[in-house]
Amino acid sequence: MKRIYNSLEQFSITVNLLKWTLYVIPVSLTVGSLVALFLWLLEAATRLRWQYEWLLLLLPLAGVVIYLLYTYLGKNSDAGNNLVMEEIHQPGAGVPARMAPLVLISTVITHLFGGSAGREGTAVQMGGSVANLFAKWFKLNEQDLRIMLMTGVAAGFGAVFGTPLTGAVFALEVLAIGIIRYEALIPCLMAALFADITTSAWGIHHTHYHIGFIGSNKPDLRFINVDLLLLVKVIATGVAFGLASYLFAESMHTIKNYANRFIRIKWLIPVLGGLLIIALCYILGTTDYIGLGVTGKEPDSVSILSAFHAGGATNWSWLWKLLFTTITLAMGFKGGEVTPLFFIGATLGNALAIWLGAPVDLFAALGFIAVFAGATNTPLACTLMGIELFGSGNALYFAVACFTAYYFSGHSGIYSAQRLMVSKVQGDALQKENTLKQIRDKRIAKRKIDRSK
Structure with missing residues (x-):
């Protein structure tokens, strides 16, 4: 039977x-x-x-x-x-x-x-x-x-x-x-x-990425098969990537809320957004931060691909791309957030790698996937993305960066309909099954009450 x-x-x-x-x-x-x-x-x-x-x-x-x-x-x-x-x-x-x-x-x-x-x-x-x-x-x-x-x-x-x-x-x-x-x-x-x-x-080809970095064959301790100093640097940058994710998501929501609150004629919202983008391009003297940003018009343009090389981005390229993208999407234009998040992460990784004396291509790749992981709360998917795009040789560093960014992005994200089922803070079950929008609205309401006291 x-x-x-x-x-x-x-x-x-x-x-x-x-x-x-x-x-x-x-x-x-x-x-x-x-x-x-x-x-x-x-x-x-x-x-x-x-x-x-x-x-x-x-x-x-x-x-x-x-x-x-x-x-x-x-x-x-x-x-x-x-x-x-x-x-x-x-x-x-x-x-x-x-x-x-x-x-x-x-x-x-x-x-x-x-x-x-x-x-x-x-x-x-x-x-x-x-x-x-x-x-x-x-x-x-x-x-x-x-x-x-x-x-x-x-x-x-x-x-x-x-x-x-x-x-x-x-x-x-x-x-x-x-x-x-x-x-x-x-x-x-x-x-x-x-x-x-x-x-x-249909003949469509995707961008190919390459990391030249190969992990050290001389681990710090014979029973630990990893470069401990490099791992510490990966964790530190993972925190930075998570904070960048948080900044991106909160900037998006804040700009959108204020635009809808203070601009009563709704078609003027994208008009103002477009004018801000034009003004920023002229102030910075570059158009590197508009469009997708995977590649640039000129050989010396800042782009995702250029971020994998030393000198391929400035210290603030990530912040400029964050500002351009949040204005664009929060003020009525259409498209995704993920490729700009790749740009933000890769250029931030580039800057941090130079500051920490770490491999630029590896840290650009870590930022590429980890800022995305923090902003979407999908560390497993982003770890797999790192393996699919960059190979499996640095899978451990990919996972550490993505999971660290995931935690440090907090209860925030670019998808307001995403639900919180397991809190990132141990013992915090009050917000379980709420959407990120509901959590954010409660947070704002609490701040208003605290200010009024």
């Missing part, structure tokens, strides 16, 4: 995997193709902006166009990644199909005219929109709908960065701080892998 039960259990598992394979394939093919189109358009927009620098002067007008698109066509699409996460937590009105074309068009507009934004948000929103559409066609129940939306997130993230393993774990880890939703593990992995293959099949 026991053998029969075990056989039935394995049969049921097989049927379930086949079911999800059939569900995931059309989602992955569609999302992978949309991501390929998006990356191609993004590259074309970047090159056009480099060729015609005067396009930056039209950024305020581009902001108005984006505002009008979302006002008259967006429905609830303006909530972006947070809408996708809310629908996974508690399915409701659904992720509208219009979100995919809207976010694709508006992100390309943002990049064409000089906004500082990324790619992940667009890919995740397209993935969620496509997944929700197929879920409707397949008439899925509420539980399967949640899993389907998670596969859309995994497909979009895995395809846009060429990191399918990271994409799968990111979709599981990003929803709630402290827990991972394993019921969607295999569907998310399949979705991320198939979407990445589809994007590559």
